Amino acid sequence: MFYxxxxxxxxxxxxxxxxxxxxxNEPVNNKFQAVEPSYEGIPPGILRRMGKxxxxxxxxxxxxxxxxxxxxxxxxxxxxxxxxxxxxxxxNQVIEYNEGMLTPTNFVQSTSNAIAGQLGLLSKNxxxxxxxxxxxxxxxNAILDAAMLLKETPGTNYLIGGVDEISSYNYNIxxxxxxxxxxxxxxxxxxxxxxxxxxxxxxxxxxxxxxQSTGAEAQLKAIHIFQTEDIATVGNQLRQFLEKNLPxxxxxxxxxxxxxxxxxxxxxxxxxxxxxxxxxxxxxxKHMMGEYPTVSSVAVWLACEIIKQNALPQxxxxxxxxxxxxxxxxxxxxxxGLQHSMMLVSKAENQ
Amino acid sequence: METAELKKQLKxxxxxxxxxxxxxxxxxxxxxxxxxxxxxxxxxxxxELIVLLSREYGIEIKDPKEGRKILVxxxxxxxxxxxxxxx
Amino acid sequence: MNRVFVTGIGIISAIGNTLAENxxxxxxxxxxxxxxxxxxxxxxxxxxxxxxxxxANSRFKENLNAKEPGITxxxxxxxxxxxxxxxxxxxxxxxxxxxxxALIGATTVGGMCLIDELYRDANKNEGGSEYLSSYDxxxxxxxxxxxxxxxxxxxxxNTACSSSANAIMYGxxxxxxxxxxxxxxxxxxxxxxFTINGFNSLYILSPDACTPFDAxxxxxxxxxGAAFLVLEKEEDCAGKxxxxxxxxxxxxxxxFHPSSLSENGDGPYRSMQGALETARxxxxxxxFINAHGTGTENNDEVESKxxxxxxxxxxxxxxxxxxxxxxxGAAGAVEAVFSILNLVYQEIYPGLxxxxxxxxxxxxxxxxYTTTLLKHVMSNxxxxxxxxxxxxxxxx
Numbered sequence: 001m002f003y004x005x006x007x008x009x010x011x012x013x014x015x016x017x018x019x020x021x022x023x024x025n026e027p028v029n030n031k032f033q034a035v036e037p038s039y040e041g042i043p044p045g046i047l048r049r050m051g052k053x054x055x056x057x058x059x060x061x062x063x064x065x066x067x068x069x070x071x072x073x074x075x076x077x078x079x080x081x082x083x084x085x086x087x088x089x090x091x092n093q094v095i096e097y098n099e100g101m102l103t104p105t106n107f108v109q110s111t112s113n114a115i116a117g118q119l120g121l122l123s124k125n126x127x128x129x130x131x132x133x134x135x136x137x138x139x140x141n142a143i144l145d146a147a148m149l150l151k152e153t154p155g156t157n158y159l160i161g162g163v164d165e166i167s168s169y170n171y172n173i174x175x176x177x178x179x180x181x182x183x184x185x186x187x188x189x190x191x192x193x194x195x196x197x198x199x200x201x202x203x204x205x206x207x208x209x210x211x212q213s214t215g216a217e218a219q220l221k222a223i224h225i226f227q228t229e230d231i232a233t234v235g236n237q238l239r240q241f242l243e244k245n246l247p248x249x250x251x252x253x254x255x256x257x258x259x260x261x262x263x264x265x266x267x268x269x270x271x272x273x274x275x276x277x278x279x280x281x282x283x284x285x286k287h288m289m290g291e292y293p294t295v296s297s298v299a300v301w302l303a304c305e306i307i308k309q310n311a312l313p314q315x316x317x318x319x320x321x322x323x324x325x326x327x328x329x330x331x332x333x334x335x336x337g338l339q340h341s342m343m344l345v346s347k348a349e350n351q
Numbered sequence: 352m353e354t355a356e357l358k359k360q361l362k363x364x365x366x367x368x369x370x371x372x373x374x375x376x377x378x379x380x381x382x383x384x385x386x387x388x389x390x391x392x393x394x395x396x397x398x399e400l401i402v403l404l405s406r407e408y409g410i411e412i413k414d415p416k417e418g419r420k421i422l423v424x425x426x427x428x429x430x431x432x433x434x435x436x437x438x
Numbered sequence: 439m440n441r442v443f444v445t446g447i448g449i450i451s452a453i454g455n456t457l458a459e460n461x462x463x464x465x466x467x468x469x470x471x472x473x474x475x476x477x478x479x480x481x482x483x484x485x486x487x488x489x490x491x492x493x494a495n496s497r498f499k500e501n502l503n504a505k506e507p508g509i510t511x512x513x514x515x516x517x518x519x520x521x522x523x524x525x526x527x528x529x530x531x532x533x534x535x536x537x538x539x540a541l542i543g544a545t546t547v548g549g550m551c552l553i554d555e556l557y558r559d560a561n562k563n564e565g566g567s568e569y570l571s572s573y574d575x576x577x578x579x580x581x582x583x584x585x586x587x588x589x590x591x592x593x594x595x596n597t598a599c600s601s602s603a604n605a606i607m608y609g610x611x612x613x614x615x616x617x618x619x620x621x622x623x624x625x626x627x628x629x630x631x632f633t634i635n636g637f638n639s640l641y642i643l644s645p646d647a648c649t650p651f652d653a654x655x656x657x658x659x660x661x662x663g664a665a666f667l668v669l670e671k672e673e674d675c676a677g678k679x680x681x682x683x684x685x686x687x688x689x690x691x692x693x694f695h696p697s698s699l700s701e702n703g704d705g706p707y708r709s710m711q712g713a714l715e716t717a718r719x720x721x722x723x724x725x726f727i728n729a730h731g732t733g734t735e736n737n738d739e740v741e742s743k744x745x746x747x748x749x750x751x752x753x754x755x756x757x758x759x760x761x762x763x764x765x766x767g768a769a770g771a772v773e774a775v776f777s778i779l780n781l782v783y784q785e786i787y788p789g790l791x792x793x794x795x796x797x798x799x800x801x802x803x804x805x806x807y808t809t810t811l812l813k814h815v816m817s818n819x820x821x822x823x824x825x826x827x828x829x830x831x832x833x834x
Contacts, residue, residue: 044373045391075691081574082596087632088560091553094635099481101405103368104398107636108696108822111546112575112596117823120691126704129691129825130604134594135576141593145608148615169560173573176559176566226537227583227592395697398641415641 001147001223002209003216003348005157009301010034010060011203013288021305022313024288026187030180031166032201032290041066046122049105051086052202053079057115057163058122060204064159065123072208073156074128075116076145077163078138080293082112082131085167115163128158136335138162139297140225143343147223150211161206162297171200179291179336181261187287188315190261198260201290205297207304216348218304221245221328225341234340235271238332241342242276246328251280252344253324254306256299258333260286265337272332281324283316296333296341303329303345358429365425368403369396381425389424397422404428409437442610443834444681446527446668448519448624449775451762452489452661456522461779464787465807469761471647471659477511479554480631482638487647488629489661489763491515504585507568510549513578515664515768516626520582523622527668527678531587533620540590540618542609543579544601544625546767551630575767578626590618596767598821599730600689601625602665603770603829607687609669619674624666624771633766634660640697648733648764649791650757651742651803658732661763665771667778682778685814686719686830688712697822698736703744705826706730706818710748713816713828721749723814724830726786728777729803730818731757732764741818742799754810756789756803770819774829777815781833785809 009015012032013025025035034056039047041062042055050058057077065072081087090106108114113131120129128149132141139162146158174180181197190199213219222245226237246252255276259269273282283306289298306312306326331343352360362376365385369392383389386397394415401418404410410432412418421431449456452470453463463470475483475490498514499505502521524534533539549572550556556573559566571577579594591612595604602625609623627633637643637660644657669684690712692705699705714721730741738757745752758776765772780786789803813833820826 044371048370048372080576087550090636091557091632094553094631095557099631099635099638101402101411102635102639103402104395104636104639104697107639108395110636111598111822113598113821113823113825114696116597117691117696117825120693120824121696124693126691126693126708128689129597129823130608130689131596131823131825132593133575133596134579134592135574137592138576141591144591144612144617148611148617151615152611169556172560172562173556173566173570176562176564177570225591226589227580228589393695395640398639402639 001220002150002211003213004207004209004218004220004304005216006064006208007206007217007301007304008060008063009203009205009298010036010056011289011298012201024187024315027199027290030184030199031171032199033166034203049109051083051109053083053163053165054109054114054118056165056204057161058118061119061159061161061206064206064208065119070157071123071125072159074149074158075119075125076130076142076158076160077116078132078142078294079112079115079163080133080135080138081164081170083109083114084170085165086110088167088169135293136339137225137341139294140223140341143220143223146209154211157208157210159206159208161204162294163204164202164292164294166200166202190287191259191284194263195261196263198262198286198291201292201295203289203298205301213348218307219346219348221344221346223343227338228340229338231267231271234268235275238272238275238342245344251276252328252330253280253326254329255280255282256303256329256331257282257284258286258299259284260291265334268334276330279321281321282318283312284318285316293335296331299331299333300343300345303331307347354429357432358425361425361429364403364407369399379425384424385422408432410435440614441672442613442669442684443672443675444667444684444778445670445675445678446523447681447775447778448522448526449665449772450491450515450518451663451765451772452491453761455493464761464776467788467790469647469790471763478629480634482634486643486645487659489659490629491662508572509581510572511551511628512545512548512626513581515628515662516543516578516582519624519664520666523666523668529668535587535589537589538619539588540609540612540621541579541583541588542593542605542621542623543582544595544605544767545575545578545627546596546598546601547627547630547633548575549573549577550632551628553632597825598823599766599769600819600821600825600827601767601770603819603827604689606667606684606771606774606829607689607827610684610687613669613671619671621669622666623669625768626664627662627765627767629660629662642734644733647791648760650731650733650760650789651738651796651801652792653794653796655733655735655738657734659763661765663762663765663768663772665768665775667774680834682781682831683834685832686713686717688716689827692824692826694824699740699820701740703740705824706741706744706820707747709826709828710744710816710818713830717830719814724753724816725812726753726780726815727755728773728815728817729755729757730820731759733759737820739796739799742796742801746799752801754786754804756787760790770827773817777817777831780815781812781831784812
């Protein structure tokens with residue numbers, strides 16, 4: 001589909017500038033808050049107006065937009081909720097001042113497209129600009145979009161990314177909906193069986209992608225998304241996905257599983273593990289990042305990192321098979337047991 | 352309230368209201384233009400300042416264009432507040 | 439790449455609950471904008487003019503048999519339009535359920551039409567409302583997905599006021615790239631305290647009915663609506679009713695300001711130019727433009743300038759927002775439907791409330807019902823965040 005050339009990630013772990021994913025930051029009160037950098041690339045006059053999601057997204061993307069020799073031909077962002085914090089500040093004003101005189105900044109920043117819009121504005125990028133907001137498929141659609149654009153106009157470059165934030169509001173609403181755990185969990189206890197719900201996360205992962213293999217960090221070979229609650233369908237779709245995208249008889253070298261500690265959805269992940277067989281390494285990442293709609297973007301970032309290092313931290317391992325080079329990484333994730341995504345991230349051919 | 356005191360208070364309110372991260376209230380000069388050169392505020396800020404006048408001083412400005420005449424610098428704002436404040 | 443055709447249409451707006459009703463209102467120059475509002479709680483209901491749909495939620499729920507908990511007005515409007523589009527295209531249950539059928543929705547308000555409920559849920563310790571999973575934009579599309587069991591690529595787009603224009607573009611591209619065999623594309627938004635207060639805080643709501651492209655325009659009127667199109671590939675259209683072909687789409691960012699367009703209108707210029715390029719048309723081949731034309735000081739002047747820059751002498755144009763109000767995330771799809779009606783019936787509908795041209799541009803929208811030869815119609819949608827999209831529909 002395309003090659004990934006540069007990546008950045010702001011997450012609850014040390015993933016920005018000095019990357020260290022061996023060290024594990026713990027969640028606080030079941031929330032994995034992002035470690036925010038100082039945002040030196042963003043002018044203070046503009047930073048002052050940004051809510052957290054916009055800050056995370058713009059902060060992560062700026063190095064890619066500015067330092068690239070070739071400015072991207074388009075900016076494609078996946079975010080389930082965008083600037084929810086601003087949305088809520090505005091909403092509070094509406095209620096507090098009973099629809100009286102309100103300040104517009106929060107309203108303008110509250111629309112989900114504020115991240116892509118600000119990026120366009122700051123980098124003077126007048127190219128393609130879009131925001132996908134389909135909950136657990138927001139980032140996946142950004143991938144599909146970029147893949148189509150590269151087929152339509154070969155030789156172009158795109159910035160794609162996934163961003164979401166934890167705000168007090170969405171945390172509370174998701175908590176009431178039964179999506180976050182009631183008891184406090186540490187990172188290492190997250191996968192303890194028999195407990196429902198997960199813990200919250202936030203972050204931004206950004207990628208510069210094009211159709212050129214030269215100098216690429218990795219290749220995104222294939223993606224498949226579908227919605228179902230039927231376990232057999234998940235199995236069938238995965239089998240077809242692997243048959244279609246890997247040479248006959250070959251298996252991925254690593255399954256990067258979106259297992260999130262929610263016993264209700266464990267069955268989907270174990271189905272994948274059974275299908276890929278017990279001779280491949282299985283790794284997990286939500287004890288690092290928490291659960292949120294666009295966390296699959298961070299999974300892709302981690303896959304690139306694992307390919308680069310040809311190694312992964314011990315704490316990510318669920319089961320280890322005999323050493324094999326990490327050439328093909330299968331990412332399987334589902335959001336709330338309904339939105340399933342499978343991606344194949346591979347070593348770039350010329351590496 | 353003394354004019355000097357009102358100026359100090361207004362500068363603090365401007366910094367807080369507009370979340371001017373890198374500006375200290377005392378750095379804003381009384382005759383420094385708020386828009387364009389100077390503080391470099393824009394059209395959304397001008398509406399924010401109109402809301403500030405409404406919430407803090409009970410001054411209602413219906414037309415943002417009228418606001419532009421008042422929101423020139425701290426001096427013009429203070430002069431207007433002293434004349435029209437209702438709280 | 440494959441040609442993509444529109445084989446089904448559904449629409450609801452302040453000027454009609456069906457495609458036929460909408461067309462009749464357009465022909466008669468009827469506006470759905472008034473100060474009488476029944477269906478949304480806001481201090482501004484009854485004070486400012488809105489393009490409200492006069493059907494209550496309870497009636498929609500009854501008519502559409504949508505009685506599950508947690509359904510918002512945005513979803514009801516979407517479902518109403520979707521139902522008409524699917525019936526119109528005669529897609530079968532099996533076709534809908536195929537992994538080749540895509541559903542691309544768009545909305546800006548989504549479930550945020552329920553801000554009082556959201557406020558309560560966000561501050562409660564236990565026992566949330568029925569709307570806990572209805573506040574985001576995706577909830578609208580996801581309801582449609584599960585109701586019709588649409589199994590292909592699903593997506594929701596939010597680029598503010600150009601959202602559903604982008605949904606149409608995205609669906610068309612999925613077909614052209616072979617990622618879907620058919621796509622149902624469109625968008626919905628309902629009148630909401632959130633957006634009313636947002637636009638009001640920017641001083642761009644008009645106290646009177648909006649007057650697009652008029653020198654004395656005072657701002658926009660918010661409206662509500664939904665529209666969906668069924669898109670199919672040429673090879674699958676044999677024997678089917680075909681409304682129009684989707685021939686052009688262009689997307690660009692104005693990269694100037696979070697809530698207003700640049701003086702030169704680079705974004706609008708580039709989106710229109712991009713649409714011409716994909717359609718392989720010269721500017722002179724566009725016969726009519728359904729302009730974004732919100733009635734704000736900024737938009738109408740900038741859009742006019744961009745049209746002059748690109749076309750020299752722009753073709754005939756109007757803004758149907760003087761009929762429906764600005765339906766935000768639905769506007770692109772609603773106006774795509776109106777553009778398709780232009781082509782199908784070879785007619786242009788009168789733009790309303792216009793008196794004098796903007797001095798700097800001198801452009802005058804069409805003000806009376808006209809029948810004429812139309813081959814290619816362009817539809818513009820520009821949004822906050824600088825998101826500009828133009829579509830071109832061509833006579834099938």
